[in-house]
Amino acid sequence: MNENVKEIEDSKYLPIKINSIHPSTPVPFDIFVLVNKKYIHYLRSGDHLNEEKISKLNKKAPESFFILSENKASYKSYIHNMIAGDTLSAEDKAIVLRESSQALVEELFESPDIESALIESKGIITNFVQFIDEQPSAMKHLIGLSTHDFYTYNHSLDVGIYCLGLGHVVGYNLRQLQELGEGALFHDIGKRKVSIDIICKNGPLDDIEWAQMQKHPEYGLAILNEFDFISDAVRACCFEHHENFMGNGYPQQLDGEDIHPFARMVALTDTFDALTTKRSYNTPLTPAEALEFMKTKLAGKYDEDLLSAMYDVLFSMNKTL
Numbered sequence: 428m429n430e431n432v433k434e435i436e437d438s439k440y441l442p443i444k445i446n447s448i449h450p451s452t453p454v455p456f457d458i459f460v461l462v463n464k465k466y467i468h469y470l471r472s473g474d475h476l477n478e479e480k481i482s483k484l485n486k487k488a489p490e491s492f493f494i495l496s497e498n499k500a501s502y503k504s505y506i507h508n509m510i511a512g513d514t515l516s517a518e519d520k521a522i523v524l525r526e527s528s529q530a531l532v533e534e535l536f537e538s539p540d541i542e543s544a545l546i547e548s549k550g551i552i553t554n555f556v557q558f559i560d561e562q563p564s565a566m567k568h569l570i571g572l573s574t575h576d577f578y579t580y581n582h583s584l585d586v587g588i589y590c591l592g593l594g595h596v597v598g599y600n601l602r603q604l605q606e607l608g609e610g611a612l613f614h615d616i617g618k619r620k621v622s623i624d625i626i627c628k629n630g631p632l633d634d635i636e637w638a639q640m641q642k643h644p645e646y647g648l649a650i651l652n653e654f655d656f657i658s659d660a661v662r663a664c665c666f667e668h669h670e671n672f673m674g675n676g677y678p679q680q681l682d683g684e685d686i687h688p689f690a691r692m693v694a695l696t697d698t699f700d701a702l703t704t705k706r707s708y709n710t711p712l713t714p715a716e717a718l719e720f721m722k723t724k725l726a727g728k729y730d731e732d733l734l735s736a737m738y739d740v741l742f743s744m745n746k747t748l
């Protein structure tokens with residue numbers, strides 16, 4: 428067997444998006460590629476990847492790259508330095524931040540160690556909040572990078588970014604943005620306890636499956652209640668994000684202002700993301716169509732003021748920031 432071929436169990440590797448590597452700096456950790464279920468040493472620590480190669484790899488196999496789990500801290504500080512430095516444009520920084528966060532959010536839903544995953548995920552939101560604070564013009568780039576992907580972890584990150592946009596537009600301070608971002612990122616954490624067959628089903632759910640799915644806010648609250656570093660507002664995002672403004676949501680049938688404002692934002696961006704996401708059984712709406720649909724066909728379900736603010740997030744940020 429080739430000595431570069433390493434067959435070590437999956438737990439020793441952490442997936443990364445190749446787009447999170449930037450050609451401007453040497454890469455301070457080894458990178459591996461997964462081919463035929465084998466991890467092959469691809470790039471040596473200290474080497475560069477050129478731009479052309481990154482874009483080629485990103486098109487060909489964006490999900491196949493890994494680092495050693497023991498290099499996670501090094502990967503995170505590499506990302507942090509790129510975001511904090513002034514080599515990259517706001518747009519490139521947005522790409523690096525978005526792409527590097529995806530693997531960490533995946534851990535939130537997959538890792539058996541929920542406590543560590545929650546702590547790490549709070550750090551992701553801190554990075555986003557700092558980035559938006561230092562470079563408000565980057566918000567439009569982050570919004571533009573939405574994956575419109577139905578996997579829970581991509582969806583959660585998208586909802587997190589939309590909510591940060593909404594919070595920014597309504598004038599929240601950094602502490603509020605941090606809490607809102609965490610609540611949005613963790614809103615579907617209860618889906619950890621729903622069968623993967625139901626989560627990934629390509630088609631409408633039957634009654635039994637639907638009943639199971641509707642338990643996820645309660646499951647999520649039970650998970651978050653285990654940890655005292657999770658705030659009440661974050662818990663509310665999780666437990667109240669399927670309530671609706673006119674009172675016929677679930678699980679508590681809360682209405683109007685009784686629903687936590689952060690949870691109202693999550694509810695709105697959650698639906699917006701679902702409507703604009705491609706699934707095998709539907710055609711996604713454009714952002715403008717989705718907002719129009721929510722305003723007309725789903726009238727009364729969402730906080731009207733927030734719905735108007737969402738137009739600003741999506742269409743006015745270029746002009747106002």
Ligand SMILES: [Fe+2]
Pocket residue numbers: 614615643668669
């Ligand atoms: Fe949900």
Ligand SMILES: [Fe+2]
Pocket residue numbers: 582614615697
């Ligand atoms: Fe959701």
